[in-house]
Amino acid sequence: GQQVMQIPQYQHVQEGEDFTTYCNSSTTLSNIQWYKQRPGGHPVFLIQLVKSGEVKKQKRLTFQFGEAKKNSSLHITATQTTDVGTYFCAGPNAMKTSYDKVIFGPGTSLSVIP
Amino acid sequence: EADIYQTPRYLVIGTGKKITLECSQTMGHDKMYWYQQDPGMELHLIHYSYGVNSTEKGDLSSESTVSRIRTEHFPLTLESARPSHTSQYLCASSEITSFREQYFGPGTRLTVT
Incomplete structure (x- = not known):
């Protein structure tokens, strides 16, 4: 079945270092979403990418959709302690009967050492 | 900020009890979802709904049931709680258009003793 994978599973960085998480799907995605979940919190939508090769920026965060x-x-420049959390990518289920269902990746947990 | 609410936020209950987790949203969204998530782990879809009187089971088998009698309300019920049901339950909603962003509630942390 369709799989959405993320690497790495965990990442520990020193504050100020850059961070990148990668999301890979076994099938072509019409679009992709990214969410952030702070420890003890709930997922919060960050962005949606639609076009092949699309790049979007939100302050220190850069999101890219592959060709x-x-x-x-998702790349974070000069991490801050406020970036701590788990970052999930999500794509639509490729099965026609389940198109409106979303498949979440397993997430990348980011720790930032002050 | 999203207007989606879940109660209770925390629940500790004994085995065999019947429980209902409440979820309400004031955004008029047709689509609603229930996810189960263990701490630090991935999200598993257990139920979803496209609108009133529409409910479907998700990818993760669950002994819970849901109902959708009103657009804004999507409660989840466990008839007989077991320790294996201990987890966090997250409710979410989105617009009817395909693959729109999901707004999540704060979650209910359930512990079954």
């Missing part, structure tokens, strides 16, 4: 629309990345 083949099977992978995506």
Whole structure:
């Protein structure tokens, strides 16, 4: 079945270092979403990418959608302690009967050492 | 900030009890979802709904049931709680258009003793 994977599973960085998480799908995605979940909190929507090769920026966060629309990345420049949390990517289920269902990746947990 | 609410936030209950987790949203969203998430782990879809009187089971088998009698309300019920049901339950909603952003509630942390 369709799989959405993320690497790495965990990442510990020193404050100020950069961080990147990668999302890979076994099938082509029409679009992809990214969410952030703070420890003890709930997922919060960050962004949606639709076009092949699309790049979007939100302050220190850069999101990219691969040319083949099977992978995506989130890059954080100069991490801060406020970036701590788990970052999930999510894509639509490729099965026609389940198109409106979303498949979440397993997430990348980011720790920032002050 | 999203207007989606879940009660209770925390619940500790004994085995065999019947429980209902409440979820309400004031955004008029047609789609609503229930996810189960163990601490630090991935989200598992257990139920979803496209609108009133529409409910479907998700990818993760669950002994819980849901109902959707009103657009804004999507409660989840466990007829007989067991320790294996201990987890966090997250409710979410989105617009009817395909693959729109999901707004999550704060979650209910359930512990079954």
